[in-house]
Amino acid sequence: MTTSTAxxxxxxxxxxxxxxxxxxxxxxxxxxLLAHRSVRKYKPTPLESxxxxxxxxxxxxxxxxxxxxxxxxxxxxxxxxRSELAKIAxxxxxxxxxxxxxxxxxxxxxxxxxxxxxxxxxxxxxxxESFLVGVVDAALAAQNAVVAAxxxxxxxxxxxxxxxxxxxxxxxxxxxxxxxxxxxxxIGYADTETEVKPRLPQPAVLFENHYxxxxxxxxxxxxxxxxxxxxxxxxxxxxxxxxxxxxxxxKKAAVGGRxxxxxxxxxxxxxxx
Amino acid sequence: MTTSTAxxxxxxxxxxxxxxxxxxxxxxxxxxLLAHRSVRKYKPTPLESxxxxxxxxxxxxxxxxxxxxxxxxxxxxxxxxRSELAKIAxxxxxxxxxxxxxxxxxxxxxxxxxxxxxxxxxxxxxxxESFLVGVVDAALAAQNAVVAAxxxxxxxxxxxxxxxxxxxxxxxxxxxxxxxxxxxxxIGYADTETEVKPRLPQPAVLFENHYxxxxxxxxxxxxxxxxxxxxxxxxxxxxxxxxxxxxxxxKKAAVGGRxxxxxxxxxxxxxxx
Numbered sequence: 001m002t003t004s005t006a007x008x009x010x011x012x013x014x015x016x017x018x019x020x021x022x023x024x025x026x027x028x029x030x031x032x033l034l035a036h037r038s039v040r041k042y043k044p045t046p047l048e049s050x051x052x053x054x055x056x057x058x059x060x061x062x063x064x065x066x067x068x069x070x071x072x073x074x075x076x077x078x079x080x081x082r083s084e085l086a087k088i089a090x091x092x093x094x095x096x097x098x099x100x101x102x103x104x105x106x107x108x109x110x111x112x113x114x115x116x117x118x119x120x121x122x123x124x125x126x127x128x129e130s131f132l133v134g135v136v137d138a139a140l141a142a143q144n145a146v147v148a149a150x151x152x153x154x155x156x157x158x159x160x161x162x163x164x165x166x167x168x169x170x171x172x173x174x175x176x177x178x179x180x181x182x183x184x185x186x187i188g189y190a191d192t193e194t195e196v197k198p199r200l201p202q203p204a205v206l207f208e209n210h211y212x213x214x215x216x217x218x219x220x221x222x223x224x225x226x227x228x229x230x231x232x233x234x235x236x237x238x239x240x241x242x243x244x245x246x247x248x249x250x251k252k253a254a255v256g257g258r259x260x261x262x263x264x265x266x267x268x269x270x271x272x273x
Numbered sequence: 274m275t276t277s278t279a280x281x282x283x284x285x286x287x288x289x290x291x292x293x294x295x296x297x298x299x300x301x302x303x304x305x306l307l308a309h310r311s312v313r314k315y316k317p318t319p320l321e322s323x324x325x326x327x328x329x330x331x332x333x334x335x336x337x338x339x340x341x342x343x344x345x346x347x348x349x350x351x352x353x354x355r356s357e358l359a360k361i362a363x364x365x366x367x368x369x370x371x372x373x374x375x376x377x378x379x380x381x382x383x384x385x386x387x388x389x390x391x392x393x394x395x396x397x398x399x400x401x402e403s404f405l406v407g408v409v410d411a412a413l414a415a416q417n418a419v420v421a422a423x424x425x426x427x428x429x430x431x432x433x434x435x436x437x438x439x440x441x442x443x444x445x446x447x448x449x450x451x452x453x454x455x456x457x458x459x460i461g462y463a464d465t466e467t468e469v470k471p472r473l474p475q476p477a478v479l480f481e482n483h484y485x486x487x488x489x490x491x492x493x494x495x496x497x498x499x500x501x502x503x504x505x506x507x508x509x510x511x512x513x514x515x516x517x518x519x520x521x522x523x524k525k526a527a528v529g530g531r532x533x534x535x536x537x538x539x540x541x542x543x544x545x546x
Contacts, residue, residue, distance in 0.1 A: 011330055023330050024323020029302045029424035033331040033417050050297020056479050057296050058306040060472040061287055062416060065433050066521050067514070069473055078482045110477070110489070111518050117490060118515070122522040128538065128545075129436065129531040130522070132408060136433075136455065139412035143335060144306050147420050151302035160338050160409075163402065174483040182409065197340065199333040204383070205345045206329050209354055210447040216383070217390060241340070242391070245384050248339050249395040249403070258402040262546060265401065272401075272545065273535060 010034040016226035019201035039155035042098040042188035058148035059141035070134035072107040089161035098186035104142045106134030109178035128272045159184030164257040177269035283307040289499035292474035312428035315371040315461035331421035332414035343407035345380040362434035371459035377415045379407030382451035401545045432457030437530040450542035
């Protein structure tokens, strides 16, 4: 298969026949990125020794704002804690089944302790900006771990549903004030075949100089069709993307305990000033 | 060079001689992740045709919470806008010099418009949770673009300093309510040699089951030494990491306009309820 054929095939799976972008240069790493699928069923096969350390080295190699390194990660090996976390995440069984489950933290507490060691109060840590820095740091690090894992033939899925009860997660993992579990991540060998999920066409998310949406409804309708085919093949609850977005975001109740995130964050040491 | 030699060399650059983790499996993609350096000086060489589309395809292949795709990206080609953005970012010249400059948005506005098209108000969009989802979505997407770019021999640097005045950025890029520029990203061919920057040793950021920091001060002192050598070689302002963290986070004034992020976000359509 030529590079250009592989490239077209990967782009067609990601965007559907109608919306293949005019992509250019290609690499085996990019091939891997394009092939990403979230996997929710894992074999019990344990990971090769040293895999965790490799993934964390990849994670720490990501950019971090001003090298402040405002993130940490908890490797949850205790089945009792896994079981509690799965309950918080509406019973997602793969949290208990996967060989490696990592919880990624926005962590301002390490730098607060550093200040305390020098008898200095780091007042900027209470700002919304500092919270944002920690969340972005954690996300960049985690994504590098995902890319590294997939390059080793492993599969992954992010678990945002830990935020259904971020306070209980903090208790279970004994997090100090100023640390917050942004999401979990399951890692292991896939025990299921999954298809690449199509995304919105590029013109719906990419703008030049100014944000502008003259054809948005046309792009959306096309995407509803593309994702509709995908959803019907997988017997998913919602035919179209539009229906799913509306269902997920119409009522605050649909996001469950996550609607309380603001007050929970305050209790966890993030006043978001 | 055997895999294991390449692996040890990359890990030594990332952690210093004293803190090389016992990493295991390896891949060329991981090799690329470990070699990441932020680059702040670019050649004028234009990018190969189709590079932007390749990078966005990589970005859209990242996970996105519930497939809501709450992010967008603006490709800034107008030199006048680039110049204004550089001013906001304390005069970072590479924003004007790099061949590709992307601004990554936490974007709830697309889904709000989708709701409006169905005459439905998506009330959860005002939640802190929804803001968090958009920020994480944008960060995961951007990091995939970074990994893709570096796999093509390109270099990058994130520009968090756009948040010095997130409101002015929104005006310049004509962002609708509910879209917020999380950070910029310079992409191009490096016009400078840079070294891999060492990070904290793994035991300082990785925990098992419970957060616990018995040896944190020892790890910190070791890292201060490792980064001290790096900083002296590069004539950086702060010898140690500790000094840098304290300087950067002691006073709210040190983060400049970012101290106002909370009220700016409110005006941009993120009440963070």
